[in-house]
Amino acid sequence: LAKTTQPISMDSYEGQEVNITCSHNNIATNDYITWYQQFPSQGPRFIIQGYKTKVTNEVASLFIPADRKSSTLSLPRVSLSDTAVYYCLVGDWAYGNNRLAFGKGNQVVVIP
Amino acid sequence: DGGITQSPKYLFRKEGQNVTLSCEQNLNHDAMYWYRQDPGQGLRLIYYSQIVNDFQKGDIAEGYSVSREKKESFPLTVTSAQKNPTAFYLCASSRTPGALLNEQFFGPGTRLTVL
Numbered sequence: 519l520a521k522t523t524q525p526i527s528m529d530s531y532e533g534q535e536v537n538i539t540c541s542h543n544n545i546a547t548n549d550y551i552t553w554y555q556q557f558p559s560q561g562p563r564f565i566i567q568g569y570k571t572k573v574t575n576e577v578a579s580l581f582i583p584a585d586r587k588s589s590t591l592s593l594p595r596v597s598l599s600d601t602a603v604y605y606c607l608v609g610d611w612a613y614g615n616n617r618l619a620f621g622k623g624n625q626v627v628v629i630p
Numbered sequence: 631d632g633g634i635t636q637s638p639k640y641l642f643r644k645e646g647q648n649v650t651l652s653c654e655q656n657l658n659h660d661a662m663y664w665y666r667q668d669p670g671q672g673l674r675l676i677y678y679s680q681i682v683n684d685f686q687k688g689d690i691a692e693g694y695s696v697s698r699e700k701k702e703s704f705p706l707t708v709t710s711a712q713k714n715p716t717a718f719y720l721c722a723s724s725r726t727p728g729a730l731l732n733e734q735f736f737g738p739g740t741r742l743t744v745l
Contacts, residue, residue: 552732561720561736562673605672609732617688618734620665620672 522606527625530596538591538624540606548610551582551589556603556623565591565604601628633657634737636721641742643715651706651740653721662704663722663734666690673720679704708742715744 523541530536542551550569554562566573568580568589579592593600603623634655643649655662661680665673675688679698693712698704704723708715718741722734 559718559739559741561722561739562734563736564733567733617675617678618663618673618732620674622670622672 521619522608522621524604524606524621524624526622527627529627529629531629532597533595536593536596536600536626536628538593538604538606538626539588540591540624541588542606542608543587545586545608546610549586549608550610551580551586552607552609552618553578553580553591554605554607554620556605562605562620596626596628598628598630600626602626634721634723634735636719636737636740638740639738641740643742643744645744646710648710649708649715649742651708651719651721651742653704653706653737654702655704655721655723655735655737656702657723657735658701659723659725659735660701661724662698663724664688664694664696664704664706665720665722667718667720667739676706715742717742 552567553565555565556562566578566580568582570582573580581590603625605620605623607618637652663678664676666676667673674690676694677685677688677696679685682698682701685696685698693709695707718739720739721737724732724734
């Protein structure tokens with residue numbers, strides 16, 4: 519499983535767009551990038567997954583540059599309820615390896 | 631409603647006692663997982679099962695045991711051999727192993743405190 523590196527924490531003001539970065543320098547050809555969100559005392563929740571370029575859903579966008587050594591999760595117009603820990607994970611789940619490796623994640627605090 | 635249930639939400643046990651945490655899912659998922667989370671840390675994989683009657687050790691399996699006799703159920707036993715069992719335990723499930731989108735669905739968790 520490729521290792522990921524994220525900032526420990528970041529603050530953002532309510533209503534702003536938040537960009538959360540993740541570094542995965544040793545990502546393999548078959549690896550996908552997935553992001554989860556976790557609120558205190560709850561289980562993580564899947565946000566988005568991508569392989570390259572840009573993926574968008576109703577919650578977030580995921581930007582992946584051509585070299586795929588990093589990725590950025592973008593949350594549009596955050597609210598106080600977006601305060602959570604965000605995990606970036608990398609793995610080749612398409613080939614039967616369905617293990618997820620969670621790092622410490624990035625604590626995002628939304629300020630009024 | 632489809633989902634994953636874990637019970638109880640809070641559990642207290644005396645040191646030296648075995649304790650079993652319940653995990654049930656009605657999502658018809660083949661794969662199930664157990665994670666442990668300590669304060670300020672990420673999740674660490676204890677055991678996982680890709681199909682009924684089969685399971686594999688994760689990264690921190692020592693002191694834990696599991697069974698997978700039914701597709702819907704994946705109980706975790708924390709034995710007295712686990713040196714530091716106090717933690718937040720999370721159960722998850724996902725669709726058929728090897729699916730492109732390995733989205734895992736998590737239960738609400740059980741907070742175990744060993745006194």
